[in-house]
Structures are given as structure tokens and as C-alpha cells.
Amino acid sequence: xxxxxxxxxxxxxxxxxxxxxxxxxxxxxxxxxxxxxxxxxxxxxxxxxxxxxxxxxxxxxxxxxxxxxxxxxxxxxxxxxxxxxxxxxxxxxxxxxxxxxxxxxxxxxxxxxxxxxxxxxxxxxxxxxxxxxxxxxxxxxxxxxxxxxxxxxxxxxxxxxxxxxxxxxxxxxxxxxxxxxxxxxxxxxxxxxxxxxxxxxxxxxxxxxxxxxxxxxxxxxxxxxxxxxxxxxxxxxxxxxxxxxxxxxxxxxxxxxxxxxxxxxxxxxxxxxxxxxxxxxxxxxxxxxxxxxxxxxxxxxxxxxxxxxxxxxxxxxxxxxxxxxxxxxxxxxxxxxxxxxxxxxxxxxxxxxxxxxxxxxxxxxxxxxxxxxxxxxxxxxxxxxxxxxxxxxxxxxxxxxxxxxxxxxxxxxxxxxxxxxxxxxxxxxxxxxxxxxxxxxxxxxxxxxxxxxxxxxxxxxxxxxxxxxxxxxxxxxxxxxxxxxxxxxxxxxxxxxxxxxxxxxxxxxxxxxxxxxxxxxxxxxxxxxxxxxxxxxxxxxxxxxxxxxxxxxxxxxxxxxxxxxxxxxxxxxxxxxxxxxxxxxxxxxxxxxxxxxxxxxxxxxxxxxxxxxxxxxxxxxxxxxxxxxxxxxxxxxxxxxxxxxxxxxxxxxxxxxxxxxxxxxxxxxxxxxxxxxxxxxxxxxxxxxxxxxxxxxxxxxxxxxxxxxxxxxxxxxxxxxx
Amino acid sequence: xxxxxxxxxxxxxxxxxxxxxxxxxxxxxxxxxxxxxxxxxxxxxxxxxxxxxxxxxxxxxxxxxxxxxxxxxxxxxxxxxxx
Numbered sequence: 034x035x036x037x038x039x040x041x042x043x044x045x046x047x048x049x050x051x052x053x054x055x056x057x058x059x060x061x062x063x064x065x066x067x068x069x070x071x072x073x074x075x076x077x078x079x080x081x082x083x084x085x086x087x088x089x090x091x092x093x094x095x096x097x098x099x100x101x102x103x104x105x106x107x108x109x110x111x112x113x114x115x116x117x118x119x120x121x122x123x124x125x126x127x128x129x130x131x132x133x134x135x136x137x138x139x140x141x142x143x144x145x146x147x148x149x150x151x152x153x154x155x156x157x158x159x160x161x162x163x164x165x166x167x168x169x170x171x172x173x174x175x176x177x178x179x180x181x182x183x184x185x186x187x188x189x190x191x192x193x194x195x196x197x198x199x200x201x202x203x204x205x206x207x208x209x210x211x212x213x214x215x216x217x218x219x220x221x222x223x224x225x226x227x228x229x230x231x232x233x234x235x236x237x238x239x240x241x242x243x244x245x246x247x248x249x250x251x252x253x254x255x256x257x258x259x260x261x262x263x264x265x266x267x268x269x270x271x272x273x274x275x276x277x278x279x280x281x282x283x284x285x286x287x288x289x290x291x292x293x294x295x296x297x298x299x300x301x302x303x304x305x306x307x308x309x310x311x312x313x314x315x316x317x318x319x320x321x322x323x324x325x326x327x328x329x330x331x332x333x334x335x336x337x338x339x340x341x342x343x344x345x346x347x348x349x350x351x352x353x354x355x356x357x358x359x360x361x362x363x364x365x366x367x368x369x370x371x372x373x374x375x376x377x378x379x380x381x382x383x384x385x386x387x388x389x390x391x392x393x394x395x396x397x398x399x400x401x402x403x404x405x406x407x408x409x410x411x412x413x414x415x416x417x418x419x420x421x422x423x424x425x426x427x428x429x430x431x432x433x434x435x436x437x438x439x440x441x442x443x444x445x446x447x448x449x450x451x452x453x454x455x456x457x458x459x460x461x462x463x464x465x466x467x468x469x470x471x472x473x474x475x476x477x478x479x480x481x482x483x484x485x486x487x488x489x490x491x492x493x494x495x496x497x498x499x500x501x502x503x504x505x506x507x508x509x510x511x512x513x514x515x516x517x518x519x520x521x522x523x524x525x526x527x528x529x530x531x532x533x534x535x536x537x538x539x540x541x542x543x544x545x546x547x548x549x550x551x552x553x554x555x556x557x558x559x560x561x562x563x564x565x566x567x568x569x570x571x572x573x574x575x576x577x578x579x580x581x582x583x584x585x586x587x588x589x590x591x592x593x594x595x596x597x598x599x600x601x602x603x604x605x606x607x608x609x610x611x612x613x614x615x616x617x618x619x620x621x622x623x624x625x626x627x628x629x630x631x632x633x634x635x636x637x638x639x640x641x642x643x644x645x646x647x648x649x650x651x652x653x654x655x656x657x658x659x660x661x662x663x664x665x666x667x668x669x670x671x672x673x674x675x676x677x678x679x680x681x682x683x684x685x686x687x688x689x690x691x692x693x694x695x696x697x698x699x700x701x702x703x704x705x706x707x708x709x710x711x712x713x714x715x716x717x718x719x720x721x722x723x724x725x726x727x728x729x730x731x732x733x734x735x736x737x738x739x740x741x742x743x744x745x746x747x748x749x750x751x752x753x754x755x
Numbered sequence: 756x757x758x759x760x761x762x763x764x765x766x767x768x769x770x771x772x773x774x775x776x777x778x779x780x781x782x783x784x785x786x787x788x789x790x791x792x793x794x795x796x797x798x799x800x801x802x803x804x805x806x807x808x809x810x811x812x813x814x815x816x817x818x819x820x821x822x823x824x825x826x827x828x829x830x831x832x833x834x835x836x837x838x
Binding site: 036037038039040041043044045047048051052112116117120121124125126127128130131132133256257258259260261262649652653654655657658710711712714715716717718719722723733735736739741743744745746747748749750751752753754 | 761764765767768769770771772773791792794795796797798799800802803804805806807808809810811812813814815816817818819820821822823824825826827828829
């Protein structure tokens with residue numbers, strides 16, 4: 034290992050600790066299930082989940098698997114964090130005083146705890162399995178269940194027919210790619226695309242990437258430019274994980290999205306009083322394994338947690354969404370428990386010289402599964418679904434029977450079998466958490482993808498021009514056209530016209546709306562509010578009240594279809610069209626209650642605001658001191674300009690970082706903007722300072738040159754005793 | 756050695772309201788805001804400092820207008836990858 038490389042990663046850790054020491058400690062504790070030690074009882078819910086799934090043990094295993102050179106860089110990075118911690122011991126970030134504790138020394142295991150928790154965040158997502166399970170119980174084996182599972186714009190795939198050698202299905206039981214299902218975590222997605230020189234003004238590739246994660250006072254991303262004799266890379270990485278995840282080096286640029294193919298299964302386990310402490314598998318009663326966890330709780334007695342394991346994994350029903358409890362033991366098999374390979378792959382990617390070398394860097398990566406797009410200065414573009422997907426012999430959305438060997442994984446899709454593209458003739462590649470391939474793809478991809486609306490809109494914008502520039506890509510990243518609205522509006526308006534609904538002014542506002550989720554649009558508020566009520570109405574038709582709220586977030590495809598037609602007889606208690614009118618009235622009532630009676634004042638920006646909340650925001654008045662934001666923001670959870678939504682219409686998550694790389698530009702760097710800022714220190718001028726530029730679609734140049742043009746401060750690290 | 760924590764910070768972190776803290780400390784809200792700004796600004800690292808550390812060669816952490824670090828770690832006379 035070159036000394037320069039170790040100095041570089043030491044300095045990287047030092048710089049990150051200067052900016053983010055409390056965030057690092059918080060994320061480490063989150064990954065280790067030790068938040069309650071500093072937060073008290075409010076931290077126990079997270080700790081119980083983390084300890085039940087066993088993330089700390091998984092992180093420890095991951096450390097033992099690191100290649101030597103990656104382990105050395107991680108050790109140097111950790112040493113750098115500790116060096117800053119030592120120097121700031123008497124002036125720690127304010128949060129340590131607020132919570133009255135001091136951080137423990139950093140270690141490679143701490144970084145890996147953060148990485149593994151991030152992997153869990155991206156791939157665990159219990160509601161994605163739990164909601165179909167609830168539907169399966171309510172609508173067993175019926176056309177209604179199949180209708181429930183339908184995706185939205187599900188035909189919009191990353192790979193197109195002809196991009197791969199298709200394999201005909203052998204039988205109905207032969208696992209297919211499957212319908213997307215409707216992702217209840219729709220806002221937690223991302224966009225990226227790569228455009229070949231044949232479609233750009235410069236004749237060289239352009240690449241864009243914007244991950245969608247919770248907006249917060251302190252960004253989860255950490256921008257950096259690293260340079261040594263063997264490495265030159267700029268972009269952003271996840272706080273605590275020493276590598277650039279989204280960025281470029283002198284020859285290759287890349288971006289990420291979550292692939293949302295399932296890397297876990299939940300199994301309903303069978304027990305029997307005659308075989309205490311055992312779970313049934315393949316006709317045999319197998320003894321459970323147990324482990325005990327102690328969770329310290331500030332200001333309260335410690336908790337002792339006993340976690341049982343079946344052959345499939347830990348029993349997790351105690352940490353499932355409340356509505357999914359009470360079915361007996363449910364176990365989790367998560368591929369993340371069997372290895373990751375993420376950090377070594379990222380560090381190899383950072384040094385790749387071409388798209389081919391970049392793809393080779395991804396080969397050993399197991400968890401999570403992302404869709405990377407990449408481009409090189411030689412003009413090549415590519416895409417690779419990373420990680421591995423378990424091969425299931427039986428197609429299933431909800432819980433699987435833990436006792437049935439047919440539901441065990443049959444290996445993993447090999448790297449060579451994962452969806453991939455290089456230089457497609459169409460000259461572009463786009464991914465937006467949509468399905469990777471049509472149903473005749475050679476391997477079952479087991480996904481619950483987001484609606485295809487974002488991917489479709491990106492395609493429309495790319496195909497619209499053959500001389501795309503960096504400025505055009507900025508425009509695409511900020512596109513707020515809701516294709517859902519465009520598809521639904523004619524059907525909604527037809528029903529309203531036929532039923533003389535209340536508030537003609539609101540109907541006319543909607544009729545004149547162009548489907549764009551702009552802050553000054555009342556039509557946007559009216560449609561969004563209607564669709565939320567309509568989804569709930571659809572859910573209530575077949576689900577009890579207590580389940581309808583959870584279910585309604587995952588039925589965008591069905592709710593859209595039911596505005597057009599009801600081919601399966603979903604509505605049995607009331608006529609469909611009457612239900613539409615009632616949902617319309619309920620939406621208007623909510624708007625009037627929240628924004629007053631004047632329709633023209635119901636602008637989306639009044640309702641939809643970005644809040645950058647600090648993790649301590651909920652404690653007393655700390656929110657007023659540590660939070661930022663509160664500004665109106667355009668877009669929603671399904672537009673390319675992704676700003677999510679919550680029940681209070683707030684923009685809680687979305688494209689919290691945006692990046693564009695222009696491989697035809699004489700400037701070697703990137704154009705980026707973070708919704709938050711570089712510093713986690715509330716007194717720093719860089720705490721939340723990028724938000725106005727993020728709102729205004731103004732990016733800044735992140736240099737890759739050896740002498741960056743815009744240097745304001747310089748911290749010098751000298752050899753001790755030198 | 757454990758540092759001495761300002762009790763007002765500890766109380767804020769425990770959930771005590773600003774109003775209550777002001778009343779107990781005899782501070783106006785304006786004085787509170789000035790005190791808070793002083794506390795948070797005092798924790799911002801000096802980004803122009805020099806440190807003697809366990810590096811083999813001098814390293815500069817250069818920050819741009821947005822505070823983003825650019826870290827060239829090149830041994831003396833050894834250029835980085837050509838751009």
C-alpha cells in the first residue's frame with residue numbers, strides 16, 4: 034500500500050470528522066443498535082430492530098472479509114477520525130453537550146456498521162412484503178389479488194426487448210420477472226441516466242444522477258475530491274463510508290439508483306407445543322438458535338432481548354409493522370447477512386479507467402443491489418445491475434412457508450446474468466427504480482419496483498432532443514410533469530362532468546392544469562389531494578380501516594386503473610363512479626380546511642415544503658434551533674424532480690443530491706448540488722447553505738483538477754516530529 | 756478528562772423549553788439567541804490550522820467555497836494522474 038494512499042485516507046477521515054463528528058457517531062450508534070444509550074427510550078425502537086436483525090454481527094463479519102488493501106485504507110480513515118476527535122475533545126460538536134456524552138474512539142467496525150445499516154435501509158423495507166401479505170389474506174388466490182399487485186407504467190423497463198437473449202417461460206409456475214407490485218416506499222428511489230455522444234451537443238457522453246433519500250439538516254452525503262499518485266476522484270459518498278459513491282475520475286463518471294429487486298424474504302414459521310423450541314422444515318423439527326442482546330437505555334433500565342433464529346434467519350415478527358404482527362413467528366432471510374462487498378467495489382470503481390474496467394470492479398459486489406450507469410471519455414456508456422439476486426423457484430409476494438424446501442433460495446443470479454447494457458443503439462440508458470427488464474428476461478428478478486413514470490418521463494425528455502447539453506440535463510432533473518396526473522385526469526374529469534360535483538371552480542382549475550407539480554399551481558394540490566383520498570377509498574373497499582392507510586400507499590397502479598375501468602369488480606359496496614365523486618369531495622374538504630375556501634389560493638407550494646430536520650429535532654425546542662428549510666418546493670414523489678410527500682404534504686424525502694458529469698467539457702470536474710450542506714456543525718456557514726441553490730436549480734463546480742480553482746481555506750497536516 | 760458541560764445545553768437537550776430555560780437563567784430571548792449563537796460558533800473547527808499527525812508527508816485539506824474538501828496527497832515531486 035503506497036504511503037500516499039494511506040495519508041490520503043487518513044486525511045479523508047480527519048476532514049469528515051471535522052465536518053460531521055456528531056453525525057458519524059449517531060450513524061454508528063444507529064448501525065450498532067446503541068441509540069437508546071444516548072437518546073433514552075426514544076431510541077429503543079431503532080435499536081430493537083437493528084439488534085433483532087443482527088446488523089452489528091453482520092458488520093463484524095464484513096470486516097473479516099475485507100481485502101487487505103481496503104482494510105488498510107479503512108484503518109487509515111478511522112485513524113484520521115480519531116486524530117480529529119483527539120484534537121477537539123474539549124470543543125466537541127454541540128450535540129454531544131446537548132446529550133451529555135462523549136464519543137468513543139472510531140474503528141473500521143464503526144464505518145462498516147454505518148454501511149450495513151445503509152444496506153438495510155435500502156433493501157430491508159418490511160412493508161414491501163407485509164402489504165402483499167395483508168392483501169393475500171384478504172383476497173386469496175383471486176383476480177382481485179392480481180389486480181392489487183399491478184404496477185404503474187410497469188412496462189417501462191431499463192433493458193428493452195432485444196437488449197438481452199430472452200428465455201421463454203416453461204410453465205405458469207416458472208418464475209418470471211413478475212409485476213412490479215407498487216412500491217410503498219415510492220419516494221425512496223433515485224434517477225440516473227447516461228447519454229452517448231450521438232445524442233449530445235459535444236459528441237461526448239453526459240451523465241446525471243440524483244439519489245432520493247430523506248431530507249435532513251445534515252446531509253447523508255459527503256462531498257469530496259481525493260487525489261494521490263494512484264487516485265483522482267471527486268463526487269459524494271455516504272457519511273462514514275470512505276469511498277465516492279456518485280462521481281467521476283479523470284476517465285469514468287457514474288451514478289447510482291436502488292434496484293429494488295428483493296434481496297430478502299420473510300418466512301412464516303411453524304411451531305408445535307410437542308416440539309418446544311423448534312421450527313418445522315421439510316418434515317423435521319429443527320431446534321432454534323438463540324442469542325441475547327443487552328440494550329442500554331439512558332435514564333431507564335436496560336432491555337434484554339432474546340432473538341431466536343430458524344434456519345432461515347432471525348425471528349422478526351416483533352419488529353414488523355404493527356398490523357403484520359400476531360401471525361406467529363416470522364423469520365427473515367436477508368442476503369446482507371451473507372456478505373456485501375460494497376466497499377471494495379466502490380474503491381475499485383473509483384480507480385476504473387474505462388467502462389469495461391468499471392464493470393469488472395462490480396463483480397464481487399453482493400449487497401445492496403443498485404443500477405449503476407457509467408460513461409467514459411472514450412465515448413462508451415454502460416449500465417450494470419449490481420449485487421446478487423436470490424433465485425426463487427416459486428413466485429411469491431407475501432410471506433413464504435418456512436417449512437417448505439421449495440421456497441428456499443436456489444443460489445444467486447450470477448454476475449453475468451444480472452441486467453447490463455453497453456452502448457445500446459438508442460444512445461441512452463436511464464434507470465429510475467423501474468423494472469430492469471421485461472418478463473422474458475432469463476432470470477427471475479423478484480422486484481417490487483417503483484412506478485415507471487419517472488423513467489418514462491426521462492425517456493421522453495431524452496428522446497426529444499439529439500443535441501443534449503449539461504443545461505438540458507439540469508432541466509430533466511427538475512422536470513415536474515406528473516405522468517400519473519396526465520393519465521388520470523381525462524378519466525377523472527369525465528366522471529366529474531357526468532356527476533355535477535360540488536365546486537365547479539375546482540373542476541375548472543383541474544381542467545386547465547397542465548399536470549406540472551409547480552409551487553404556484555392549485556391544480557397540483559387539487560389532484561394530489563384527490564389521488565390520496567382516492568387511493569384510500571380504493572383500499573377501504575377491500576381492507577379494514579386499520580389496514581387501509583398502510584395499503585393505500587402501495588396501490589397507485591390499481592387506483593389509476595380504477596379511474597378508467599374496474600375489470601375485476603373491485604368495488605362491491607358502492608358504484609365506482611360514486612366513490613370517485615366522494616373522494617373528490619373529501620379532497621376538497623381537506624383543502625378548504627387546511628388552506629381556506631378560495632380555490633386559487635390552494636397552491637402546491639403552500640402545502641408542499643421542504644423541511645431539513647435535525648435528528649434531535651423532536652427534543653423540546655431543539656427543532657427551532659437546529660432545523661433548516663421550510664421553503665416551498667416543486668415536484669412530488671413520482672416526478673423526476675423528486676420531492677416526496679408525507680400525510681401532511683411535506684417534502685420529507687427526495688433528490689437530496691444532484692450531479693451531472695459532462696465528459697465533453699474541458700472542465701474535468703462535476704456539477705453538483707446538495708439539498709443541505711457540507712457541514713454538520715450548526716454554527717458553520719456550510720450548515721444547510723446549499724439549500725437555496727438546490728431550490729433554484731443552481732449547481733456548483735466540484736473540481737477534479739490537481740489545482741482546484743476555488744480554494745478558500747487550507748488545513749495542513751504535517752508529520753509528527755517532522 | 757471529562758469536560759465540563761454547560762448545564763443550559765444539557766437541559767435543552769433533555770427537552771426543556773427555551774422559555775423555561777430563559778426564565779430559570781434570567782435571560783431574555785434575545786440574550787438566549789446570542790448565547791446559543793456563541794455556543795454553536797465556538798464549535799466550528801478552524802479550517803486554517805496546522806496539525807502534527809501520523810502522516811508520512813504533509814497533506815493539505817483545501818476547502819472550496821462550499822466547504823468541500825479537496826485532498827491532494829502527493830509525495831514531494833510526484834504528480835497526480837494526468838487530466
